Amino acid sequence: MNDAFDLRIGESHIEVHKFHGGTILISVVFALVLQAFLPVYIPKAGILDLPLLITIYFGLSRRNPSTGLLLGTFIGLLQDSLSKTPLGLFGISKTIIGYLASSIGARLDTEHPLARFALTAAFFALHQGIVVLVQKLLLAESQPWFTTNLAIACLVNSILAVFLYFLLDRLRKT
Amino acid sequence: MVALPSRHRSLFLLTGVVLLQVLLLAIQIRKIDPKDESRSRLIRVWTVTAISPAERGGAWGVGRIRNIWRHYFALSDTARENEDLRRENGQLKLEVMQLQSKSSEADRLAALLNFKQTQGKVPMVVARVIGASADANSAVIYLDQGQREGIRRNMGVITPEGVVGKVIESFRDTSQVLLITDRDCGVGAMIADSRVHSPVAGLGEPLLDMKYVGNDDEAKVGDRVVTSGQDRIFPKDLPVGIITQVKPGSQYKQIRVRPSASIGKLEEVIVLLTTDPLQFKHDAPPTTIPAAAPTSGAPSASALPPSKPAEKLP
Numbered sequence: 001m002n003d004a005f006d007l008r009i010g011e012s013h014i015e016v017h018k019f020h021g022g023t024i025l026i027s028v029v030f031a032l033v034l035q036a037f038l039p040v041y042i043p044k045a046g047i048l049d050l051p052l053l054i055t056i057y058f059g060l061s062r063r064n065p066s067t068g069l070l071l072g073t074f075i076g077l078l079q080d081s082l083s084k085t086p087l088g089l090f091g092i093s094k095t096i097i098g099y100l101a102s103s104i105g106a107r108l109d110t111e112h113p114l115a116r117f118a119l120t121a122a123f124f125a126l127h128q129g130i131v132v133l134v135q136k137l138l139l140a141e142s143q144p145w146f147t148t149n150l151a152i153a154c155l156v157n158s159i160l161a162v163f164l165y166f167l168l169d170r171l172r173k174t
Numbered sequence: 175m176v177a178l179p180s181r182h183r184s185l186f187l188l189t190g191v192v193l194l195q196v197l198l199l200a201i202q203i204r205k206i207d208p209k210d211e212s213r214s215r216l217i218r219v220w221t222v223t224a225i226s227p228a229e230r231g232g233a234w235g236v237g238r239i240r241n242i243w244r245h246y247f248a249l250s251d252t253a254r255e256n257e258d259l260r261r262e263n264g265q266l267k268l269e270v271m272q273l274q275s276k277s278s279e280a281d282r283l284a285a286l287l288n289f290k291q292t293q294g295k296v297p298m299v300v301a302r303v304i305g306a307s308a309d310a311n312s313a314v315i316y317l318d319q320g321q322r323e324g325i326r327r328n329m330g331v332i333t334p335e336g337v338v339g340k341v342i343e344s345f346r347d348t349s350q351v352l353l354i355t356d357r358d359c360g361v362g363a364m365i366a367d368s369r370v371h372s373p374v375a376g377l378g379e380p381l382l383d384m385k386y387v388g389n390d391d392e393a394k395v396g397d398r399v400v401t402s403g404q405d406r407i408f409p410k411d412l413p414v415g416i417i418t419q420v421k422p423g424s425q426y427k428q429i430r431v432r433p434s435a436s437i438g439k440l441e442e443v444i445v446l447l448t449t450d451p452l453q454f455k456h457d458a459p460p461t462t463i464p465a466a467a468p469t470s471g472a473p474s475a476s477a478l479p480p481s482k483p484a485e486k487l488p
Contacts, residue, residue, distance in 0.1 A: 032308060033228040036316070039306035041236060043438040046310045065184035073191050081221035083309035084342060084352060086202040088195035090309065095195065099188045138199050143311075153310065 017061040018173045027054055027168065028075055036082055047153040049124070051075045053161050055094050056123050057168055059101025060110045068105075072098020086139065093130035097123050113162045120161040124154045219345060222316070226348045229305040230318055264334040268444075271334070271412065297447040299323050301349070303440045311378065313339075313353035315440060320347045323445075328407060330446040336413035336434030337361055337401060338443050349445070354382060354414070355437050362405035363414045366398040374399060374414055374431055380438070382415055384429035391427070393420050399431050408446070 031050035038045035055075050059068035076094030080087045101123060110116060128150055135141040144150075299319055307314035319325055321344050331338040331351050339359060343350035352359045355376040363374040363384065370393060372386040387393050397417045403410030419430035 029225075029228075033225055033232070035308045036225060036305040037229050037232045040233070040303050040315070040441075046306065049310065051308065066187050069184065069188050069191060073195070077195075078221050079308045081218040082225060082305075083307045084312050084314050084350070084356075084358070085309055086199055087218075088199040088202075091195045091198075092192055095188065095191050099184065103184075134199075138196065139203065 016063050019061075019171055020173060023171045024058055024071070027058075027171075028071075028078070032075075032078055032082060035079070047149070047156055048160065049127075049153070049157055050164075051079045051090075052094065052097065052124065052127055053120065053157060053164055055098050056101045056120055056161070057165050059098045060105035060116075060119070061168075061172070063102055063106040065099050065102040065106070068102025069095050069099035072096070072101075089131060089134055089139070092134055093127050096130055097127050100126070113166075116165050117158050117162050121154055121158040124157050128154075218343070222345055222348055222350075226304065226316065226345075229316065233302060233304040233318070267334040272409075274411070297324075298444045299325065299447055300442060301325075301445055302442050304348070313356035313359075313376065313378070313437070314342075315339075315351050315353060317349045317351060317443065317445070318347070319445065320345045320349045322346060324447050325349045325445050330407040330409075332408070332412060332444050332446065333435045333440070333442075334444075335436065336415065337408055338435050338437065338440065340407055341445065351443070353437055354433060355380060360405075361408065361414055362402040363399050364402040365393055365417070366400045366411075368392040368397070371402050371404070372429075373405075380432070381418065382431040382433060384417070384431050385426065387427045387429055389422055389425070389427055393417060393427055393429055395420055 028051070031054045035048065035050045038048070055068075055072045058071055062068060062071075072094035073091055075098075076089075076091035077087060079090045079094070083090070101119075104110070104119065108115070110119060129145070132143045132145055135143045301317035301319040301323075303315050304318045305316035317325075317331075325341055325344045327341055327344055329341045331340060337354055339351045339353040339356070341349050342352045353376070354361055354374070355378070357376050357378040360373045360375040362371075364371040365387070368391065370387055370391045372384050374382050374384050377383050384393075384399065395417055399414040399417060401408040401410055401412040401414055413434040415431040415433045417429055418432045419428075421428040
């Protein structure tokens with residue numbers, strides 16, 4: 001079986017990346033542990049959303065909408081169960097993000113750092129929008145659509161994503 | 175059977191998975207009895223059980239590294255002595271706090287409200303903070319002690335400096351604590367000097383909101399806010415915070431309170447091992463006790479939403 005192959009859409013060549021066995025699972029668990037552990041010692045680290053970055057990265061890399069959305073569901077539900085939120089809040093938002101990231105990854109070249117920065121910022125904003133929408137519509141909780149803190153979190157997460165994705169690239173099968 | 179085009183298959187899968195999760199949310203919201211959490215609790219137990227050893231290991235590792243640094247690189251004797259003194263100071267603060275509380279109650283309330291000695295020594299356990307919420311919007315921490323140490327839901331969590339929050343979930347060796355800064359958390363409180371009662375609630379930011387202090391009630395910047403004991407979680411007169419902002423509102427003052435406990439720097443906390451710490455012996459019927467009633471038209475604690483058990487009146 002090939003480690004990597006090309007999807008030909010029109011004239012473009014989109015490479016589907018594969019990873020060593022267990023890479024995705026270990027990355028997900030590591031991201032969740034760090035997400036829960038870091039803010040205890042560095043309170044400002046609470047603005048990071050590592051599970052979201054992992055969802056986006058593997059969605060963009062694997063480029064298969066079905067696996068992307070299922071991975072998003074898995075990560076979202078785990079994140080819900082480590083929070084006080086009802087199960088499904090982050091599950092729904094990360095399912096949609098996983099699906100969109102995989103779909104976009106199959107159509108665009110997402111290897112350039114600037115493209116990754118822009119996509120992560122867009123996905124972060126969309127993720128927040130879905131979370132607030134679900135909270136308003138399904139949980140009857142009032143949440144602001146936009147705050148300065150969210151804008152800062154979006155910027156910080158997008159910058160971190162560029163470096164994190166670069167590190168995760170090293171785990172790809174060559 | 176009609177075959178779906180492969181490009182639409184993932185869209186159908188997306189719709190199905192999202193709908194399933196909407197149903198999951200609906201099931202959780204439908205629950206009327208808060209004790210019946212078996213359906214959503216199972217996955218939480220699995221996840222916390224899987225993640226907490228890593229968090230515990232991380233906390234242990236960080237603690238070891240910090241200890242090595244403090245004890246071998248940074249003035250070994252002074253650091254150790256300082257740590258002992260700090261621990262002793264914390265215990266003494268707590269004792270002084272309880273003694274002051276008992277003394278002032280004996281002097282003030284026993285005379286005014288026919289109260290006798292109200293409170294025995296509250297059993298407690300010290301726990302280490304091993305994790306935080308995976309959701310940036312909620313203020314939740316995980317402790318390394320759980321049901322085996324007697325920790326149960328709705329038990330109060332404090333530090334020697336003041337109130338921290340309450341236990342919202344208790345597992346075998348871990349427990350989940352909702353901090354007072356969370357927007358879903360509330361504490362029965364009063365202003366220490368004027369004895370004006372009002373719940374204090376989190377806002378999802380470092381400051382707290384004191385909700386129902388009437389415009390005619392006395393409250394000023396710098397006033398101490400303490401627990402009222404009415405929520406049946408925290409003993410009376412534990413420090414909650416200091417008033418940092420007072421503005422007149424339409425009916426109630428807009429009051430912001432800075433928590434006494436360092437909520438952002440919690441490493442070890444004390445869990446009060448009882449959900450019923452106040453044992454008043456009434457010489458008179460409760461209805462004759464003015465301090466237990468809300469002040470100047472303020473809604474009673476029991477008028478708060480049922481999701482806030484901290485506000486139940488005794």
